[in-house]
Amino acid sequence: MLDKIQQLLNEVNSLTAASADDVEALRIRYLSKKGEVNQLMADFRTVPAEMKKEIGMRINELKTRATERIAELRDAVATKETAADDVDLTRTPYPIALGTRHPLTIVRNEIVDIFSRLGFTLAEGPEVEDDWHVYSSMNFADDHPARDMQDTFFVEAHPDIILRSHTSSVQARTMERQQPPIRVICPGRVYRNEAISARAHCFFHQVEGLYVDRDVSFKDLKQVLLLFAQEMFGKDTRIRLRPSYFPFTEPSAEMDISCNICGGTGCSFCKHTGWVEILGCGMVDPAVLEANGIDSSVYRGYAFGMGVERITNLKYQVKDLRMFSENDVRFLEEFTAAH
Ligand code: PHE
Numbered sequence: 001m002l003d004k005i006q007q008l009l010n011e012v013n014s015l016t017a018a019s020a021d022d023v024e025a026l027r028i029r030y031l032s033k034k035g036e037v038n039q040l041m042a043d044f045r046t047v048p049a050e051m052k053k054e055i056g057m058r059i060n061e062l063k064t065r066a067t068e069r070i071a072e073l074r075d076a077v078a079t080k081e082t083a084a085d086d087v088d089l090t091r092t093p094y095p096i097a098l099g100t101r102h103p104l105t106i107v108r109n110e111i112v113d114i115f116s117r118l119g120f121t122l123a124e125g126p127e128v129e130d131d132w133h134v135y136s137s138m139n140f141a142d143d144h145p146a147r148d149m150q151d152t153f154f155v156e157a158h159p160d161i162i163l164r165s166h167t168s169s170v171q172a173r174t175m176e177r178q179q180p181p182i183r184v185i186c187p188g189r190v191y192r193n194e195a196i197s198a199r200a201h202c203f204f205h206q207v208e209g210l211y212v213d214r215d216v217s218f219k220d221l222k223q224v225l226l227l228f229a230q231e232m233f234g235k236d237t238r239i240r241l242r243p244s245y246f247p248f249t250e251p252s253a254e255m256d257i258s259c260n261i262c263g264g265t266g267c268s269f270c271k272h273t274g275w276v277e278i279l280g281c282g283m284v285d286p287a288v289l290e291a292n293g294i295d296s297s298v299y300r301g302y303a304f305g306m307g308v309e310r311i312t313n314l315k316y317q318v319k320d321l322r323m324f325s326e327n328d329v330r331f332l333e334e335f336t337a338a339h
Contacts, residue, residue, distance in 0.1 A: 001040075001047065005058045008036055012066045017073040026073065030066045037063045100336045104205055104324055107312040108187050111207045114231045115185040118224060120209060123184040125170035127191070131160050133169040137176075137291045138248040151193035153202075163191035168248060171210040171303060175292035180299045181213040187308070198320040205308035210284070212294060212301030218251070218283055221302035225255055225281065232311065233260045240275060249282025249303055260314055269317075276314060279306035 012030065017023045030036045040059050047055050101109075112122060125133070134152075136142075155161040170186035187207045194200040211220070222241065229237045237260060241253040256277050259270035266272040281304035286296035309321055316335075318324070323331050 001043065001051075001055055002058060005040065005055070005062055008040075009062050009065060012062065012069050015069055015073060017077055020074070020077050023070060023074045023077055027070050031063075031070065037066060098336075100332055102324075102332065103312050103316060103318070103335045104308050106335060107315060108205060108207065108308050110232065111228075111306075111308070111311065112185055112187055114228055115207075115209060118227065120183050120185040120211075123170050123174050123186045124188060125164075125167070125173045125186070127164055127189055128155065129162055129164040129169045131162060133172045134162060134164050134166070137172040137288070138168050139285050139287045139291065140247045144247060153191050153193055164188075165192050166190050166305060167206045167208045168303070168305065171208060172288075172292055174210065175212070175289070175294055180294060180301075182301070183211045183213075185209050196322065198322065201309075201321050201325065203325075204321070206305055207308060208303065208305040210301060210303045212284065212289065212299050214299060216283075216300045216302055218302070221281060221283070221304065225279070225304060229255075229257045229278070233257060233314070236263075238264070241281075244280060244282075246280055246282055248285050248288045249280075250285045252280065252282035255279045255281060255304075257314075261317065269314075278310060278314070279304050281305070 008030075015026055017026060028035060032038070037059065040062070044052070044055065044059065116122070152165050153163040155163070167186045167188045167190060170188065171184070174182060174184050174186075185207060186209070188205065189203055190206050191203045194202055196202060209224075211224075222239075226239050229239050236258075238258040240256050242256065244252045244254040246252045254277055256275035258264035259267060259274050259276050261267055261269045262274070264274040266274050270276045281302065284301035284303050286300075289296040289299060289301065309324060312318060312324075
């Protein structure tokens with residue numbers, strides 16, 4: 001009988017269970033009414049009196065051990081099952097790191113949004129362009145000094161293929177495709193061969209607008225730009241137009257807004273003038289309309305163009321242009337709440 005008890009003890013010590021059902025089966029096998037332990041109890045009656053003490057202790061030891069071992073197995077199986085329940089492999093990993101829109105995208109969208117409320121539709125074009133769409137169709141003569149205004153990047157294999165230096169190329173592409181009325185807003189990246197510094201970069205972003213129809217006047221241009229300035233910088237914003245020169249517009253102007261940082265009283269941003277320049281504009285030169293297949297005796301147009309970086313600097317006072325392309329998340333995260 002001692003041998004039998006020892007054998008059962010060994011068995012109990014090496015029990016394993018994979019599930020709650022296994023544990024229950026073991027409990028029934030060892031500890032139930034008809035289980036191994038009770039079986040031994042029943043046989044105990046036949047044990048000679050002088051052996052009863054030792055055998056009794058051994059049976060108790062077995063019973064305790066079996067009870068402990070089965071409880072251990074029950075715990076182990078329970079923890080395993082809860083852990084497995086908690087792992088949902090289809091769940092999105094938390095925390096979800098939310099990205100932010102780039103400040104230039106926020107401002108570009110805002111500009112496009114203002115003009116689309118005024119009836120302008122979006123037009124886009126390629127960044128790698130040909131000379132015709134960037135310069136020739138825009139009235140830059142081959143030896144026109146204005147061509148030197150743009151420090152162009154050429155694609156070496158093809159002297160005719162360049163990176164666009166302004167988005168006026170999209171105006172050209174729109175006019176060659178479509179007869180008036182034309183009212184488009186053209187946002188996009190442009191390239192100029194400039195040394196990179198806090199104030200200049202070899203690429204930046206523009207938004208240009210073009211309106212061609214019968215009876216379009218400078219007055220219309222001025223009113224639309226005033227509305228834009230007030231939507232963008234607040235309703236107290238004032239504008240002023242100064243005569244300027246662009247090959248594709250005549251007359252041409254540059255537009256200033258009352259400095260939105262000091263409110264026009266003078267600060268270092270506006271160099272104490274109270275005004276900051278934000279865009280170029282003018283009436284489309286009839287030669288540009290003709291070059292793009294539009295009858296200049298019937299139609300007239302205005303155009304304007306602005307740098308998105310400049311508008312963004314005015315809105316958010318970003319001091320160094322390079323921050324826009326460095327992708328430093330500490331900078332980008334500052335715009336989380338903006339849109
Ligand atoms: N294309 C001009 C520039 O790049 C901006 C402009 C557009 C000026 C339309 C007048 C009219 O500087």
